Amino acid sequence: MSSSTKLLSSVLFLPAFLFAIQSAPAPSNGQLAGPEAGYTSSGRYVNTYFGFSLPLPRSEDMRNLSLPSNGTSRFIFGIQANRGGLSVLTLIAEESNNASEDAVRAAASGPNHHETERVMIGGREFWRSSSQAKSAAGTMHEAAYAAATGGYILEFNIISFNSGFAKELQRSIESVEFFEASGARSNGGTTASAARSSVSPTAKGIDPGSLSGNVYTNSTLGFSYQFPQGWTIADKAIPHAVIETGHQAAWGSDPAAAREHEEAEKCVHILLWANQFPEGTPTQEMNPLIVLFAVDPICSLAVQLPRSIDDKREIAEAAQQFKDAFAGLPFIGSGQSSVSAFTDQGHLMLEISSDSTVKLPSRTKPLSLFFSVRFTELNGSVVAWAFVSGSQTSLEQLKSTKVNFTPVGAIPAGNAEER
Numbered sequence: 040m041s042s043s044t045k046l047l048s049s050v051l052f053l054p055a056f057l058f059a060i061q062s063a064p065a066p067s068n069g070q071l072a073g074p075e076a077g078y079t080s081s082g083r084y085v086n087t088y089f090g091f092s093l094p095l096p097r098s099e100d101m102r103n104l105s106l107p108s109n110g111t112s113r114f115i116f117g118i119q120a121n122r123g124g125l126s127v128l129t130l131i132a133e134e135s136n137n138a139s140e141d142a143v144r145a146a147a148s149g150p151n152h153h154e155t156e157r158v159m160i161g162g163r164e165f166w167r168s169s170s171q172a173k174s175a176a177g178t179m180h181e182a183a184y185a186a187a188t189g190g191y192i193l194e195f196n197i198i199s200f201n202s203g204f205a206k207e208l209q210r211s212i213e214s215v216e217f218f219e220a221s222g223a224r225s226n227g228g229t230t231a232s233a234a235r236s237s238v239s240p241t242a243k244g245i246d247p248g249s250l251s252g253n254v255y256t257n258s259t260l261g262f263s264y265q266f267p268q269g270w271t272i273a274d275k276a277i278p279h280a281v282i283e284t285g286h287q288a289a290w291g292s293d294p295a296a297a298r299e300h301e302e303a304e305k306c307v308h309i310l311l312w313a314n315q316f317p318e319g320t321p322t323q324e325m326n327p328l329i330v331l332f333a334v335d336p337i338c339s340l341a342v343q344l345p346r347s348i349d350d351k352r353e354i355a356e357a358a359q360q361f362k363d364a365f366a367g368l369p370f371i372g373s374g375q376s377s378v379s380a381f382t383d384q385g386h387l388m389l390e391i392s393s394d395s396t397v398k399l400p401s402r403t404k405p406l407s408l409f410f411s412v413r414f415t416e417l418n419g420s421v422v423a424w425a426f427v428s429g430s431q432t433s434l435e436q437l438k439s440t441k442v443n444f445t446p447v448g449a450i451p452a453g454n455a456e457e458r
Contacts, residue, residue: 074113074132074191076317079103084116087317089132089188091161092216096207098122104129111135113191124177124200128208131194138187146192147185160184161217169209171202180205184212219272245308245333245420255311255331258445260417264424265441266313266329273312306335310422324429325408329437334421344389344416345380354380357389384444389414394431409434417444 077086084093095101095118104117104127111134119127135142147155147166155166169182177200184195195212199205246259253270256263311331316322345353357378376393392411410427411434426437 075115077116084130086115086130089191089193090218092218093130094211094214096204096211098204120204122201122204124204126199126201126204126208127197128211129196131196132191133194135187135190135192138190138192143185143187143192146194147183149181149183153181153183158184158213160186160213161215163188163217178202182209182212245335247308248310250311257310260333260420260422261445262417262422263443263445264311264331265443266311267315267437267440270313270315270329271317273314308333308335322429324433325406325427327428327433327437328426329440330425330427332423332425333417334423344414344421345387348380348382348387354378354389383415383442386415386417386444411438413438 074086074088076088077084079085079095082095082097084095085091086093093116098120100122101118101120104119106114106117106129108114113132113134114129115132116130117128119125133146144155144166147153147168149168151170153168153170155168158165158167163186165184165186167182167184169180171178171180173179180197180199180202182197182205186193197205197208197212199208246257248255248257248260250256250272253268254263254265309330309332311329313329315327345357347353357380376391378389378391380387380389382388390411390413392409394407394409396405396407407429408427409429409431410425412423412425414421414423416422424442426434428434428437
């Protein structure tokens with residue numbers, strides 16, 4: 040596969056590797072609305088109730104650890120490793136009606152009343168303690184971090200007989216990122232303010248746009264888009280994790296593919312990533328998903344969009360190049376992709392569709408995957424709508440969602456009409 044085609048494949052398949060989410064384990068107790076709601080994916084633990092993402096250190100012998108909850112103390116996540124001595128990291132949520140500063144400091148100091156200090160992690164106030172003690176098994180390193188959030192005291196605890204790995208675990212905790220928590224949502228949807236915060240800044244030349252309710256607007260590119268009500272807007276860390284997982288599954292450690300992947304990430308900017316159900320929700324089918332992304336004008340693509348619906352030659356050439364880009368890639372059935380062109384409100388749209396059956400380690404039955412990606416050019420940028428679902432019927436419903444094109448720079452007079 041040529042360099043230009045591989046870059047194109049990276050662009051096309053940013054939304055197509057979304058099967059990776061389906062392989063992430065759901066909470067074992069099924070309490071998706073509780074503190075235990077979380078999953079691991081692409082080297083991170085993500086807790087959707089409290090709204091944070093914890094990067095995990097790399098260790099071949101690292102294993103998940105499960106402990107029972109005890110009364111008001113809720114065990115939410117744990118790992119253990121034996122790299123140069125036993126190391127354990129646990130996350131606990133302690134219910135608290137009055138999580139005062141003294142209570143949080145006491146949680147961080149532990150039963151031995153270690154000295155604490157105030158630290159800021161991900162823009163949140165934490166209290167931290169660290170100590171070490173000699174024992175028959177060696178020098179034991181301990182560290183604890185505590186913060187008040189949503190009626191709980193969130194505690195990160197480390198016990199390790201390997202000083203180097205203990206420091207790695209501390210760096211992981213101090214790299215925690217926070218996002219809008221599912222526990223703070225109401226009526227199963229996302230508030231307008233929460234949705235706005237989920238739109239991440241993009242590189243110069245691409246306006247990230249804004250959200251109000253279930254309407255995404257980008258006045259710089261000149262369009263607004265209404266997606267289904269009640270859908271969940273993903274934090275920016277989730278698309279990144281899924282894309283990385285998909286790249287590894289498709290290309291492995293191929294250095295050339297890695298370079299093309301890096302180029303594609305610089306070119307392609309996610310504008311909207313919305314799922315019908317919160318990530319980690321057990322579903323029989325693919326969790327329906329809509330992704331909007333734009334390609335920076337400075338990037339050159341291997342495929343040029345047709346300039347006219349009447350130019351059959353350009354459409355045929357683009358169709359063949361799209362099919363060539365799909366050829367040989369995992370998860371997409373060979374010869375099952377189709378390309379078509381149509382106009383919408385005077386804008387030429389090029390659509391590529393495919394379906395496939397995916398085998399996942401976490402499922403006994405194969406997962407059906409149906410997707411369609413529509414491309415058009417707006418203000419010098421290629422903009423795309425990607426729809427992914429578990430059935431053709433559901434996919435057609437997603438494709439019927441409403442797009443309104445507006446003059447560049449114009450602000451629509453109110454939101455699009457709600458369905």
